Structures are given as structure tokens and as C-alpha cells.
Amino acid sequence: MSAPHQLVVEADGGSRGNPGPAGYGAVVLDPVTGGTLAEAAEYIGVATNNVAEYKGLIAGLKAAKALFPDADVRVHVRMDSKLVVEQMSGRWKIKHPDMKPLAAEAAGILPASSVTYEWIPRAENKHADRLANEAMDAGRRGERWDRASSTADLDTGRPAAVPEPPAGPPGDPVAGAAKVRAAMTAARPAEAAVPQTGWGSAPELGAPATFVLLRHGETALTPEKRFSGSGGTDPELSATGRRQAACAAEAFATRGIVQEIISSPMRRCRETAAAVADRLGLEVRIDEGLRETDFGVWEGLTFAEVRERYGSDLTAWLASPDVAPTGGGESFAEVAERVSAARDRLVARYTGRTALLVTHVTPIKTLVRLALDAPPESLFRMELSPASVSTVAYYADGNPSLRVLNDTSHLR
Secondary structure, three states: OOOOEEEEEEEEEEEOOOOEEEEEEEEEEOOOOOOEEEEEEEEEEEEOHHHHHHHHHHHHHHHHHHHOOOOOEEEEEEEOOHHHHHHHOOOOOOOOOOHHHHHHHHHOOOOHHHEEEEEOOHHHOHHHHHHHHHHHHHHHOOOOOOHHHOOOOOOOOOOOOOOOOOOOOOOOHHHHHHHHHHHHHHHOOHHHOOOOOOHHHOOOOOOOEEEEEEEOOOEOOOOOOEOOOOOOOOOOEOHHHHHHHHHHHHHHHHHOOOOEEEEOOOHHHHHHHHHHHHHHOOOEEEOHHHOOOOOHHHOOOEHHHHHHHOHHHHHHHHHOOOOOOOOOOOOHHHHHHHHHHHHHHHHHHOOOOEEEEEEOHHHHHHHHHHHHOOOHHHHHHOOOOOOOEEEEEEOOOOOEEEEEEEEOHHHO
């Protein structure tokens, strides 16, 4: 009996608007050489990020199967979509009606025992990401993606081989640490590998992009603990909130670390950012990706009021990152996609600099969660006070470092 064919599939999908013009990309790789065996990309019209990501997975699995249609094929899927990886691995339930048929189609292409899944950082999924963007660009021009003109395979920096998964039961800390070390080894080109004997021998990565995350000051809704997102009123800072913003501004002026200021478009953030900018003599840039979650019809209500009026919807929302608030709000999965895109843009722009991001509870918690590779439910386990400061640094190797969380010392 011949040995099974081992293949790697990297897939991605994107939507410029979520939902908006969308496309996917997938590449089949030789796990030993890292060479490209097949590529697929397509513009799919208006869709969400998650639909496009599933479409990319399906295209990648079909391409892998087509290479050896009558043979035993083992595929290791690598994606930067935590949602798709966790759902296809069976660890997260699939509740969204748009996802269920796509997941079923993906699961039916190859036997379940022949496919394994791994989450990777976006920086390690460049090839598939470029394919997806090429497809969306072609769709915008009214054309189809053409492999002959694709440049997605250039300078991807992918590892030459896929590491063996570590032994150990789920949640075992030793196995988890081994997985992290294996992933970091795989992400480093073989010729650049350096024996590691301690922190002091680590290669120089250069100055990171450092994000100082400032939650806006209080509004009238804050002490009443009402849902206040981007889908309801746009409240201004209260007198307390203005004092908090002034305290933050003074602290940053004393520390002298902030070089750039970027703000959510919401009024409470713009006012907080303006207080700091006036004190430091800097300009404020607005980034739509930093706005708060749209809480649908829950906007302006307390948690107890939502529980009373929309109990089953609230329970479903608390149980799954894919569920949106009542009335067409944003799910946490959708917010994570938006915030991740903003993070990647800003990291690329501010490498080696310290940028103050003035934003909201959910975007800050999401950036912290993603930095720690923590599950979505960790959002409910963080305390984030008004005008608090958190800090995350993003290094050139793709590894973030959480330095501060919920610091309010400047307010005392």
C-alpha cells in the first residue's frame, strides 16, 4: 500500500465592507519544499468575510483533491480565520445559517480523518490573502482572476514544512507550549534559524509598532451601564469624562511616549483624543475600524432591560461570537474581523513608532484577546474602566506582546 500524499492548503477570504465586494484565495503547497502546486481565486460578489473564508477553504480542498483524485490524500489546512478553524475542527458550534451549508460542503470534500486544521497569524497567510485581494481587484474591474498574471506567490516567506502536532490532551499546558514553539520555528526561514539558549540570544527584531490603547472617558450612559455602541446615539463626554480625558492628556505629556494619535469616529473618542492632541500638539487621524460594536436594538438599554425584553437573543449572543444582537447589530466575530483589519493597517503604518489608539471597550478587548490568542469568551472576563490605558507591542516576527492592561493610575 502506497503512503498517502501529504499536502498543505492555505486559504483566505475577504470582504470590502463586510458585507461588501468579496473574494477568496487558496493555495496548495508541497509540505516539504513549500512549493506551490495549485492556486485558486475568485470574486464572489457581495458577501461577508466569513462566507468568503469558507469559500476559500472549499476551493483549497477541492484543488488538493484534484491533484490526486484517486489516491489517499492527507491535507493540513492553515488559515488565519479563527472562526473557520475552530468550527471545522469541531470545537465551536456552527449556528449562523449562512455558514452551515458551507461547512457541510467543506466537510464532504475529503474524509474527516484526512484533514487537520491550524490557525496561523495573518502575516503567515500572505499567499492566500494576496490571491483573495487579486480576485476582488479583478471583480472591481469586471474581470475574472487570471493565474497567469498573478503575483501572489512572490516573497510569501512561508515555512518549508509543517511541524508535527505536539502530543498531549486538549488544554495541556506542556502541549500548548510545544505548539507555540513549533509554530514559531515553522514561521522562521530555515536558513535564518538561530539556536536559542535564552532571552539574551534572541535575534534582534527591531522596534515594534506599539499601540497605547486609551478607552474614551465617561458619557452619561457609562455609569448607568447601558449598551452604547455605534448603532445608537453618539453621546458626548460628560463632565467626568472630560476630566478623565484631561488627566490622560497630562499623563501622556509627562511620559512623552506618544508620537501619533488615531481615534474611533465616535464623538466620545474624538473628544478624548482631542484633549490629548491639544496637550501634545499632535493631529488626530480617524479610523473607522476602531468604532464600537453596533448593538442593534439593545442600544441605550441596560443589561437587565435586554434580558427582560430579548432574553433568548441575549443568551444566544453570550454563547456564540457569531450571533449578533437583536435588530441587525454586529456579532463579535464581525467586530474581530474589522478590528483585525484596522490593526494590520496600523501596524504596517506605524512600525517602530508609538501610536495612541483612542477607542472603545470591545475593540480594545478584541486587540488584547487576539494578542494573547485567547478564545472569544475571554471578552467577558476583562475589566476595562473608562479612560483606562492598555498597551500592546507588535514585533516584526508577527508576535505581539501585551504590556499593560486597564491602567487607571493617571486618574487617581
